[in-house]
Amino acid sequence: MDIPRIFNITESAHRIHNPFTPDKFVTLGAALRLEPDTHVLDLGSGSGEMLCTWARDHGIRGTGVDMSQLFSEQARQRAEELGVADRVGFVHGDAAGYVADEKVGVAACVGATWIGGGASGTIDLLSKSLRSGGIILIGEPYWRQLPPTEDVARGCLASSVADFLVLPELLAFFGGLGYDVVEMVLANQDGWDRYEAAKWLTMRRWLEAHPDDELAAEVRARLSSEPRRQAAYTREYLGWGVFALMHR
Numbered sequence: 138m139d140i141p142r143i144f145n146i147t148e149s150a151h152r153i154h155n156p157f158t159p160d161k162f163v164t165l166g167a168a169l170r171l172e173p174d175t176h177v178l179d180l181g182s183g184s185g186e187m188l189c190t191w192a193r194d195h196g197i198r199g200t201g202v203d204m205s206q207l208f209s210e211q212a213r214q215r216a217e218e219l220g221v222a223d224r225v226g227f228v229h230g231d232a233a234g235y236v237a238d239e240k241v242g243v244a245a246c247v248g249a250t251w252i253g254g255g256a257s258g259t260i261d262l263l264s265k266s267l268r269s270g271g272i273i274l275i276g277e278p279y280w281r282q283l284p285p286t287e288d289v290a291r292g293c294l295a296s297s298v299a300d301f302l303v304l305p306e307l308l309a310f311f312g313g314l315g316y317d318v319v320e321m322v323l324a325n326q327d328g329w330d331r332y333e334a335a336k337w338l339t340m341r342r343w344l345e346a347h348p349d350d351e352l353a354a355e356v357r358a359r360l361s362s363e364p365r366r367q368a369a370y371t372r373e374y375l376g377w378g379v380f381a382l383m384h385r
């Protein structure tokens with residue numbers, strides 16, 4: 138079981154697989170006023186940077202679930218490197234339908250809400266693992282500027298303008314689900330570059346090492362077109378943030 142190989146190739150050198158930079162996770166961890174020993178569940182935990190750094194900085198305990206074998210292994214190595222392997226664990230598997238055995242204080246899905254079939258379904262799924270009074274964290278895109286055409290939305294790799302909301306509407310949407318938005322930390326355009334531009338050098342080096350791979354033509358095409366696409370579309374039109382929610 139694994140995610141499509143193209144992501145394991147293009148994001149193999151990423152520690153954070155979304156437009157957050159390390160300082161944003163620092164800000165978010167402080168903003169949440171995390172108590173030591175709080176259990177944090179993270180669905181789609183990637184290479185584990187959020188759980189590992191919060192275990193180091195705030196003494197949380199963490200469980201991450203991720204379908205990429207490579208990222209799960211990188212997460213375990215990161216936990217060793219930061220000396221928190223006794224506090225955080227990473228499960229390689231499908232997080233769809235995953236409910237923790239013991240209720241947690243923070244239940245997160247940061248940039249992988251397809252796991253629950255969208256933001257609303259993922260909030261429902263996370264709430265099943267959450268103790269009463271706990272916090273849900275959702276990392277989700279929104280339109281920084283509403284795309285003027287469907288072509289612009291597709292340039293952002295959305296299937297249509299209707300895929301995302303503008304920020305005030307996204308916050309109102311969480312309210313409509315019965316949640317207070319109690320914190321938010323937003324990515325910025327430099328963060329998008331760290332996420333997107335960091336793929337380009339990885340792709341270039343991978344192509345040099347694997348010229349005959351079956352994905353070489355696809356990776357070559359992406360490397361040729363992605364810088365312009367990122368500058369024209371994602372960087373200008375797409376926002377991204379992590380939203381902290383508490384049930385009313």
Ligand code: SAH
Pocket residue numbers: 140152153154155180181182183184185186187202203204205208230231232233246247248249252
């Ligand atoms: N939260 C992480 C990773 C976000 S990228 C971070 O902030 O860095 C999305 C992640 O979801 C990837 O790591 C991918 O491997 C994982 N993923 C995709 N489908 C999944 C599924 N069905 N179950 C678990 N993880 C999944």
